Amino acid sequence: MEKEIEYRWCTYCMIKTKQEIVFLPKIPTYKRRRKYKCTICGKMTWLQGRRPSAESVY
Numbered sequence: 820m821e822k823e824i825e826y827r828w829c830t831y832c833m834i835k836t837k838q839e840i841v842f843l844p845k846i847p848t849y850k851r852r853r854k855y856k857c858t859i860c861g862k863m864t865w866l867q868g869r870r871p872s873a874e875s876v877y
């Protein structure tokens with residue numbers, strides 16, 4: 820299984836960086852928090868997942 824990568828704001832780098840999702844909740848909905856790890860500085864942050872594009876219809 821490949822690692823999921825998302826571009827998220829890193830509070831340490833102060834830029835949008837590639838962030839590896841290191842923790843996904845068992846029921847992954849956009850409301851639940853995921854743990855991201857910045858691939859630049861290695862800082863881990865808890866962020867809410869982005870709303871999946873599949874749900875943007877309503």
Ligand SMILES: [Zn+2]
Pocket residue numbers: 829830831832833836857858859860861862
């Ligand atoms: Zn960073």
